[in-house]
Amino acid sequence: MYKFRFFFSCFLVHSFVIIPKWPHICAAPLIIANGGTSGLYPDQTAFAYQDALNTSSQPLALLCDLQLTKDNLGICRTGLNLTTSTFSYKYNVSSTYIVNGVPTHGYFSVDYMQADLLNPNFTTAVQPNLARSPLFDQDFPLLSPDTVGRVHLSSPTTFWLNVEYPSFFQQHPGKNSLASYLTDLLASPSSPAYLSATEVGILRLIGPTARRSRTSLILKVLDPNTVEQSTNTTYGTLLQNLMEIRTYASGILVPKNLIWPINDKTQYLQAHTNLVEDAHKAKLSVYAYDFANDQYPNSFNYSFDPIAEYLAYVGQADFSVDGVLTDFPSTASEAIRSEKTQQNSNKLVISHNGDSGDFPGCTMLAYTGAINGGSDYIDCPIQITSDGVPICREDANLIKSTDILTNHALWQTYYTSYAGFQNGSSGVFTFDVPWADISTLRARMYSPNPPEISRNTANDNVEGVLTLANFLQFANSNPGVGIYIDIQNAVYLRMAHSLDVVDAVINALKNANLTSGTDKVLIASEDSSVLLAFQQSLPFLQRVYHVPSNGNNPDIVTLPEIKTFAGFITIPAQLVDPTDDASKNPTYFLAAPTQVVKQAHDQNLTVLYYFAQNEFSSFAFDYRADPIMHINSLVMYYNVDGIITDFPATAYDFLHKNQCYKPTLSTTSPNYSMLTVVPGAFFPAPADATAPTLQVSEPPISFQVPGGPKLSPTAAKSDAAATKMSLTLFSTLSLTSLLLHELL
Numbered sequence: 021m022y023k024f025r026f027f028f029s030c031f032l033v034h035s036f037v038i039i040p041k042w043p044h045i046c047a048a049p050l051i052i053a054n055g056g057t058s059g060l061y062p063d064q065t066a067f068a069y070q071d072a073l074n075t076s077s078q079p080l081a082l083l084c085d086l087q088l089t090k091d092n093l094g095i096c097r098t099g100l101n102l103t104t105s106t107f108s109y110k111y112n113v114s115s116t117y118i119v120n121g122v123p124t125h126g127y128f129s130v131d132y133m134q135a136d137l138l139n140p141n142f143t144t145a146v147q148p149n150l151a152r153s154p155l156f157d158q159d160f161p162l163l164s165p166d167t168v169g170r171v172h173l174s175s176p177t178t179f180w181l182n183v184e185y186p187s188f189f190q191q192h193p194g195k196n197s198l199a200s201y202l203t204d205l206l207a208s209p210s211s212p213a214y215l216s217a218t219e220v221g222i223l224r225l226i227g228p229t230a231r232r233s234r235t236s237l238i239l240k241v242l243d244p245n246t247v248e249q250s251t252n253t254t255y256g257t258l259l260q261n262l263m264e265i266r267t268y269a270s271g272i273l274v275p276k277n278l279i280w281p282i283n284d285k286t287q288y289l290q291a292h293t294n295l296v297e298d299a300h301k302a303k304l305s306v307y308a309y310d311f312a313n314d315q316y317p318n319s320f321n322y323s324f325d326p327i328a329e330y331l332a333y334v335g336q337a338d339f340s341v342d343g344v345l346t347d348f349p350s351t352a353s354e355a356i357r358s359e360k361t362q363q364n365s366n367k368l369v370i371s372h373n374g375d376s377g378d379f380p381g382c383t384m385l386a387y388t389g390a391i392n393g394g395s396d397y398i399d400c401p402i403q404i405t406s407d408g409v410p411i412c413r414e415d416a417n418l419i420k421s422t423d424i425l426t427n428h429a430l431w432q433t434y435y436t437s438y439a440g441f442q443n444g445s446s447g448v449f450t451f452d453v454p455w456a457d458i459s460t461l462r463a464r465m466y467s468p469n470p471p472e473i474s475r476n477t478a479n480d481n482v483e484g485v486l487t488l489a490n491f492l493q494f495a496n497s498n499p500g501v502g503i504y505i506d507i508q509n510a511v512y513l514r515m516a517h518s519l520d521v522v523d524a525v526i527n528a529l530k531n532a533n534l535t536s537g538t539d540k541v542l543i544a545s546e547d548s549s550v551l552l553a554f555q556q557s558l559p560f561l562q563r564v565y566h567v568p569s570n571g572n573n574p575d576i577v578t579l580p581e582i583k584t585f586a587g588f589i590t591i592p593a594q595l596v597d598p599t600d601d602a603s604k605n606p607t608y609f610l611a612a613p614t615q616v617v618k619q620a621h622d623q624n625l626t627v628l629y630y631f632a633q634n635e636f637s638s639f640a641f642d643y644r645a646d647p648i649m650h651i652n653s654l655v656m657y658y659n660v661d662g663i664i665t666d667f668p669a670t671a672y673d674f675l676h677k678n679q680c681y682k683p684t685l686s687t688t689s690p691n692y693s694m695l696t697v698v699p700g701a702f703f704p705a706p707a708d709a710t711a712p713t714l715q716v717s718e719p720p721i722s723f724q725v726p727g728g729p730k731l732s733p734t735a736a737k738s739d740a741a742a743t744k745m746s747l748t749l750f751s752t753l754s755l756t757s758l759l760l761h762e763l764l
Contacts, residue, residue, distance in 0.1 A: 049334050049340060049341055049342050049343045049344060049356060050079050050080070050081055050307070050342060050343030050344075051076055051077065051079065051080050051081070051343065051344060051346065051349050051352045051353060051356065052080075052081045052083050052180055052307065052309075052343055052344065052345040052346065052349075053068075053069070053072035053076065053080060053081065053082050053083060053346070053349040054083050054309075054345050054346055054347050055068055055069075055083060055084070055085065055096070055098065055347075056068025056069035056070070056071060056072040056082060056349075057071040057072045057075065057347070057348065057349060057350065057644070058098075058347045059149075059152065059312060059313060059314060059347035059348040059644055059645060060152070060153070060156075060348075060641065060644055061147075061156050061160070062105065062145035062146055062147050062148075062156055062157065062159075062160055063098050063105065063145070063147075063148070063347075064084055064085065064096040064097060064098065064145070064162070064163060064168075065145045065160035065161070065162075065163065066160060066161075066163065067156070067159075067160060068160075069082050069163075069168065069171075072349045072350075073171075073175065073177060074695075075349070075350035075353070075694075075695045076349040076350055076352070076353045077353040077356065077357055077692040078176050078177070079176070079177075079178070080176075080177045080178070080349065081177065081178045081179065081180040081213065081214060081343075082168055082171055082177060082178075082179055082180065083180040083181075083182055083345065084096035084163075084165050084168045084169075084179070084180070084181055084182065085097060085098050085182050085184055086165060086181055086182065086183050086184075086189070087100070087129040087130075087189070088129060088130055088189045088192070088193060088197055088198065088201060089129050089130065089132060089133060089134040089137060089193070090129075090130055090131060090132055090133050090134075090193050091133050091134055091193075092193055092194065092197050092200065092201055093134035093164065093201070094134070094164055094165040094166070094201060094205070095129055095134060095137050095138065095162050095163070095164055095165075096162065096163050096164065096165055096168060097129065097162060098148055099148060100119060100124070100126070100128065100184070100185055100188070101124070101126035101127060101128065102126070102127040102128065102129060102132075102137075102143075103126060103127055104148050105145060105146060105147075105148040106137075106143050106144065106145055106146060106162065107143070107144050107145075107146045107157065107158050108142060108143040108144070110136075110142050110143075111127045111132075111143075113127070113131040113132070114126060114127050115127075115128055115131055117188065117192065119185065119188050120185070120187070120188075120249055128192075130189075130192040130193040134164065137162055138161060138162050138163070138164060139161070140160075140161035143161070143162055144157075144158040144159065144160060144161060144162075145157075145158075145159075145160045145161070145162055146158060149314075151314060152314065152641075153607065153608065153609070153641045155607050155609065155641075155702065165179075165181055165205060165210060165212075166205070166208065166210040167210075168210075169181075169205070169208075169209070169210025169211065169212060170209065170210055172213065173209065178212075178213035178214065179210070179211075179212040179213055179214075180212060180213065180214040180215075180216065181205070181212040181214070181215045181216070182215075182216045182217070182240065183198065183202075183215070183216070183217040183218070183222065184218055184240075185218070186198055186217050186218060186219040186221065186222040186249075186250070187219060187221075187249045187250065189201075190222065198222060199222065199225050199226060202215070202222075202226050202229070203226065203229050206226070206229045206230060206232075206233040206235055207229070207232075207233065211233045211235060212235055213234075213235060213236065214235065214236045214238055215230060215235050215236070215237055215238065216237075216238035216239070216240045216273050217237075217238075217239070217240060218239075218240045218242055218248070218249075219248060219249050219250040220239065220248060220250050220251050220258070220268060221249075221250030221251070222250070223237050223239060223268045223269055224268045227268055236270045236271060236305075237268065237269045237270060237271075238269055238270065238271045238272065238273050238305075238307065239258075239265055239268075239269045239271075239272050239273070240272075240273040240309075241255045241258070241259065241272055241273065241274045241275065241278070242255050242275075243255065243275070244256030244259070244278070259272075259274075259278075259295070262298055262299055262301075262302035262304055263302050265302070265304060266302050266303055266304055269304070270304065270305060271299075271304050271305030271306065271307060271342065272299060272304055272305070272306055272307070273307045273308075273309055273345065274295065274306065274307070274308060274309070275308070275309060275310050276308040276309065276310045276311060276333065277310070278293060278295055279292055279293055279295055279296060279306075279308055279333065279341065280292050280293075280319075280332055280333070281293065282318075282319045286320075286478065287317055287318070287319055287320045287476070288319060288320060288321060288478075289319045289321045289332075292332075292336075292339075296339040296340070296341055297338070297339050300339075305342040305343070306341045306342050307341060307342055307343040307344070307345060308333055308341045308343075308344050308345065309344075309345035310345075311326075311329070311330070311344050311345060311346035311347070311348075311352065312346065312347040312348065312645075313326045313347070313348045313351055313636055313644060313645035313646050314636045314637075314645040316472070316473055316636075320378075320475075320476040320478070323377055323378055323634060323667055323669065323670065324377065324473075324633075324634035324635050324636070324647070324667070325634050325647060325648070325667065325670045326348070326351050326355075326645075326646060326647075326648075327351065327354055327355045327648050327670075327674075328670075330344060330351070330352055330355030330356070331355055334355065334356055335355075348644050348645065348646065350644060350646070350649070350694065350695055351644065351646045351648070351649070353692055353694070354646070354648055354649075354692075354694050357692040365675040365676050366661075367655055367660070367661060367662055367663065367675050368396045368397065368628065368661060368662030368663070369394060369395050369396050369397075369662065369663060369665065369668050369671045369672045369675065370395065370396060370397040370398075370399060370504050370628065370662055370663070370664045370665070370668075371386075371387070371390035371395045371397065371398045371399050371504075371664075371665070371666075371668045372399060372630075372631045372664045372665055372666045373386060373399065373401060373414040373666070374386025374387040374389060374390045374398060374399070375387070375388075375389030375390040375392075375393055375395075375666075375667070375668055375669070376414070376466070376666045377475060377633065377634055377665075377666035377667040378475075378476060378667070379465070379476075379479050380421065380463040380464055380465045380466070380479055380480060380482070380483065381413075381414045381421055381463070381465075381466060382400070382401065382412040382413055382414055382421075382463065382485075382486060382491075383463045383479075383482075383483040383486065384483055384486070384494065385479055385482065385483060387491070387494060387495075389668075389669075390668045391498055391501050392669070393667075393668040393669025393670075393672055393673075394668060394669060394671075394672025394673070394676065395501060395668040395672070396501070396502055396662075397501065397502035397503065397504040397540070397542060398495060398501055398502070398503065398504065399504040399505075399506055399664070400412040400486075400488055400491045400492075400503070400504070400505055400506065401413065401414050401415075401506045401508055402488065402505060402506060402507045402508055402521060402525060403415075403416050403450040403451070403508065403509075404450060404451055404513060404519050404521050404524060405450055405451070405453060405454055405455040405458055406450075406451055406452055406453055406454050406517075406519075407454045407455055408519060408520075408524055409455040409487055409524075410487065410488040410521065410524045410525055410528060411450065411455075411458065411485055411486065411487050411488060412485075412486045412487070412488060412490075412491050413450060413485060414466060415466075416441075416442070416449045416450050416451065416508070416509060417442070417445065417447035417448065417449055418447070418448045418449070418450060418453070418458070418461065419431070419447045419448055420447075420466055421463060421464055421465070421466040422461040422462060422463055422464055422485065423461060423462045423463075423464055423480075423481055424448050424461055427460070427461070430448070430453070430457055430460075430461075431448050434448045434449070434452050434453050434457075435447070435448050436448075436449070436452065438516070440512070440516065441509075441512055441516070451513055451517050451519055455487075458485050459484060459485065460484075461484060461485055462480070462481040462482070462483065462484055463480075463481075463482075463483050463484065463485060464477070464480040464481065465477045465479070465480055468633065468635075468638070468666075469633075469635050469637045469638060472637055473635045473637055488505075488524075488525065488528045489528055489531065489532070492528060492529070492532040492534065493532065496532060496534070501540075502540035502541065502542065503534065503539075503540065503541045503542070504541075504542045504544060504564075505525060505529075505541065505542065505543050505544065506544045506545070506566065507521055507522065507525060507543070507544065507545040507547075507550050508545075508546070509521075510522060510545060510547050510550045511547050511549070521550075522550055522553050522554070525543075526554070526557055526558060529541070529558065529561075534561075535558050535560065535561065536560055537560035537561075539560075539561070541561045541562070542561075542562050542563070542564050542588065543558075543561050543562070543563050543564065544563075544564035544565075544566045544588075544590065545564075545565070545566055546565075546566040546567070546568045548565065548581070548582070548585055551563045551564075551565060551585045551586050552585050555585050562587055562588065563585060563586040563587065563588065564586055564587075564588035564589065564590055564628065565582045565585070565586040565588070565589045565590070566589075566590045566630070567589060567590060567591050567592060567595065567630075568592075569592040569594060579619055579620055579622075579623045579625065580623055582623070582625065583623045583624065583625055586625070587624075587625065587626060588625065588626045588627075588628060589620050589625045589626070589627055589628065590627075590628040590629075590630040590664065591616055591617070591620065591627060591628070591629065591630060592630050592631075593629065593630065593631070593632075593639075595614065595616050596614060596616060596617060596629055596654070596658055596660070597610055597614070597639075597640065597653070597654070597658065597699055598610070598611050598614070599611060599640045607641070607702070608640055608641050609640055609641050609642055609702040610640045610642045610697070610699035610700060610701075610702070611699065611700060612699060612700035613657075613698070613699040613700055614699075617658045617659060617660055618659075621659070626661045626662070627659075627660050627661050627662070628660065628661065628662040628663070628664055629654055629658075629660045629662070629663045629664065630664045631663075631664040631665055631666065632647070632650065632651065632654070632663050632664070632665040632666070632667070632671065633647070633665070633666050633667065634647040634666070634667045634670055641702075642697045642699070642701070642702060643697055647667070647670055648670070648674050648694075649694065649695060649697060650697075651663060651670070651671055651674050651675070652674070652694055652695075652696060653696050653697040655675070656696045657696050657697065657698070657699075
């Protein structure tokens with residue numbers, strides 16, 4: 021897989037060298053890196069641009085937002101007010117200017133000399149998007165368009181200059197400033213291949229010069245209701261006469277929602293407009309902007325998968341845009357290079373509460389979605405009613421994902437709390453409520469990342485709660501799909517409520533004739549005695565040890581022990597790819613790499629990652645808000661054998677259909693090979709860090725196996741069990757030394 025190659029001269033001078041990394045392997049669509057990889061680094065800095073070069077496919081353009089300085093030179097910066105995307109203790113001139121007819125106060129580039137603004141001792145770049153990491157703030161100097169424009173001298177990558185405020189810069193720092201600057205730039209070696217502007221007047225004015233330099237002029241379209249300053253007409257009106265636009269521009273740069281509008285109430289896509297087709301008929305290229313992996317809200321049609329969104333613009337049979345402007349160019353590359361051809365993968369895709377990212381969990385809709393999405397196994401997380409009926413529900417607390425709060429009589433009757441269960445949380449728990457009452461409830465969508473991100477609630481209250489018998493009947497009617505039974509809270513239920521979940525599940529499997537070695541059934545539990553019970557009672561079914569995500573009981577089960585009663589192990593995300601210590605001013609970047617997957621493989625255990633989500637807030641910043649990059653790193657770097665996920669279609673499509681995932685890809689192949697994230701590169705472990713050990717806690721309780729002896733969690737201890745398997749965290753090089761090592 022491709023590795024980073026940065027160039028450290030960017031820290032020392034106001035220019036940087038760019039070395040071509042990828043052959044020009046496709047003609048279209050163009051990937052326009054909005055200030056480089058601005059979703060990760062402060063935009064329009066050396067690292068942001070270099071990262072875009074290292075992780076993106078060609079054709080690629082690097083975009084610079086032009087601002088003019090007091091000496092009528094240029095800098096690349098976002099936002100007219102410098103405080104939007106820069107930091108300085110030395111800003112000492114604030115002004116009020118009329119910008120598009122509105123008095124605007126702040127610190128403006130036209131009040132400072134270029135040499136000062138490019139001096140890292142005077143000004144540095146910061147991340148303007150507050151939802152993104154501030155880790156790299158104040159680390160990088162600003163750049164000039166001349167510097168970025170030299171990219172094409174040593175690379176197939178092109179330079180795109182954008183002018184967001186033409187009227188303002190045509191008047192400041194002096195009259196005709198912008199036209200004068202652009203005329204000089206277009207005649208220089210740093211001349212951009214593309215020049216976009218939000219106003220017609222400047223495009224007409226520099227047209228003759230642009231033709232001589234073979235620069236493509238692009239009209240950037242703002243909101244259709246916004247007035248374009250030089251013509252005093254709305255952008256919507258301008259778009260009604262595409263042939264007129266063709267007289268001064270070769271293309272248009274438009275908000276993506278002018279191509280695929282979204283219903284504001286439902287967040288579903290509406291029918292696409294004819295803008296792309298009409299523009300192409302007028303011989304105008306069409307480029308779409310506003311693409312960002314961490315954008316919310318967005319259409320539910322995409323299932324929080326940015327690849328799906330890009331493919332709506334570049335993968336349609338009847339139209340395709342000519343380029344996309346994005347904060348995450350690596351993700352656009354994945355989409356554009358994702359040829360849909362079937363390929364084999366031995367990695368398992370297991371649903372988590374069905375297709376619970378798109379539908380209320382543990383419903384027929386969710387399970388049907390999981391099967392249609394390519395799940396190898398569909399799951400039923402077992403809860404049990406007060407009268408002993410096993411049901412499929414993601415949590416014992418019914419408040420979490422049903423409409424019980426709308427049934428005042430029920431929730432007032434059963435609402436309680438237990439000090440020894442779920443950290444003493446309060447709720448209405450399945451084990452307190454009989455099936456007759458639970459069967460009246462309706463399922464609702466559970467969003468694990470509120471209030472920032474909410475999932476689609478369109479199918480709330482459509483279906484009720486499923487029993488395990490219902491689930492098994494449905495699974496049996498879909499040959500080829502496996503069954504994953506996750507037995508939860510068995511010890512607690514046995515001890516505190518005299519409810520035998522194990523016996524209930526065994527009886528349900530027997531009634532469904534799912535007890536032989538030919539049946540594709542996995543039995544999972546966080547308690548070893550449950551699996552030992554199944555080993556005794558239904559020995560032909562495969563067993564999965566579910567490593568708990570917490571617990572402090574000193575009774576530790578080690579990997580060699582686990583192998584004696586299970587062939588699979590699910591390992592939670594925080595043990596596979598943990599972020600840095602949340603107790604020490606967390607950055608939410610990955611910590612140093614772990615060995616847990618390798619250690620499990622050394623015991624011949626099949627490793628399942630638990631669990632993956634598509635929402636960008638659910639994984640570390642290293643993954644660039646890209647669930648596909650997350651999955652790719654799990655299978656390519658950590659080598660997990662399967663993924664338990666809320667969005668099974670995303671995992672299946674990547675593993676089986678996306679040509680960016682090629683485990684045997686030759687290093688000489690011309691195809692794009694996506695980035696595999698190296699954990700710890702941004703947040704290395706401190707030298708005195710103590711390696712944690714795998715501490716799997718279990719209550720000391722035994723089950724009575726039907727027809728057999730009592731079994732305890734320590735019943736199957738072997739000689740190897742004395743060796744405690746630790747999840748040793750590798751020490752890692754600092755980012756600088758890692759990159760220097762790559763250079764050498």
